[in-house]
Amino acid sequence: GAGVSQSPRYKVAKRGQDVALRCDPISGHVSLFWYQQALGQGPEFLTYFQNEAQLDKSGLPSDRFFAERPEGSVSTLKIQRTQQEDSAVYLCASSFPRQGGTDTQYFGPGTRLTVL
Amino acid sequence: GNSVTQMEGPVTLSEEAFLTINCTYTATGYPSLFWYVQYPGEGLQLLLKATKADDKGSNKGFEATYRKETTSFHLEKGSVQVSDSAVYFCALSPTGFQKLVFGTGTRLLVSP
Numbered sequence: 001g002a003g004v005s006q007s008p009r010y011k012v013a014k015r016g017q018d019v020a021l022r023c024d025p026i027s028g029h030v031s032l033f034w035y036q037q038a039l040g041q042g043p044e045f046l047t048y049f050q051n052e053a054q055l056d057k058s059g060l061p062s063d064r065f066f067a068e069r070p071e072g073s074v075s076t077l078k079i080q081r082t083q084q085e086d087s088a089v090y091l092c093a094s095s096f097p098r099q100g101g102t103d104t105q106y107f108g109p110g111t112r113l114t115v116l
Numbered sequence: 117g118n119s120v121t122q123m124e125g126p127v128t129l130s131e132e133a134f135l136t137i138n139c140t141y142t143a144t145g146y147p148s149l150f151w152y153v154q155y156p157g158e159g160l161q162l163l164l165k166a167t168k169a170d171d172k173g174s175n176k177g178f179e180a181t182y183r184k185e186t187t188s189f190h191l192e193k194g195s196v197q198v199s200d201s202a203v204y205f206c207a208l209s210p211t212g213f214q215k216l217v218f219g220t221g222t223r224l225l226v227s228p
Contacts, residue, residue: 004159031214042120042205042218043160056215091160097214105216107152107160 004108021077025094035091122219137191145211149189152205
């Protein structure tokens with residue numbers, strides 16, 4: 001079956017522009033995660049959905065970052081008024097949660113955002 | 117807080133050499149531990165995991181043992197191949213949470 005897909009794969013934005021990044025999780029996966037990976041660093045958690053409910057948004061760096069998953073499937077990460085420090089690869093992951101356990105997260109290829 | 121510390125790279129080895137990539141963690145409770153791998157031009161893939169103390173995760177000849185007494189989860193492989201060249205990330209999932217906390221990654225370069 002298809003894996004996690006993300007679009008666009010590359011995005012160049014001028015400082016101050018708004019961007020929207022899309023994630024299509026694996027069909028049937030309940031949990032969806034967004035991570036930000038700066039160059040040469042490990043991914044850092046941004047936010048987590050279980051179905052359409054955003055259960056954890058503790059990693060969002062500012063109120064310019066907003067994520068939604070209105071129908072419990074596709075998710076969009078929106079960044080308003082982009083700044084140069086937002087330049088990074090944005091990774092989406094999905095998983096099918098087991099009760100009482102920690103589940104394997106399957107990652108998409110990422111969207112590389114460059115803010116000029 | 118929760119954090120993961122990995123040895124800095126790059127790690128450069130000849131084919132068939134023994135590999136160790138060190139990983140230590142700080143966490144409350146009993147986290148699950150993971151190694152993810154990122155091959156050139158590809159996305160992150162789970163390599164192996166362990167969910168409780170003394171568990172050994174293994175896959176593709178790689179192994180790592182969850183050592184609670186030393187808060188470590190070192191990655192080992194007895195004989196590396198050129199195709200193992202990639203960036204390896206150690207990660208933990210804190211108790212009661214689904215999110216992953218990653219280390220900074222270690223680049224492995226294997227030459228023929």
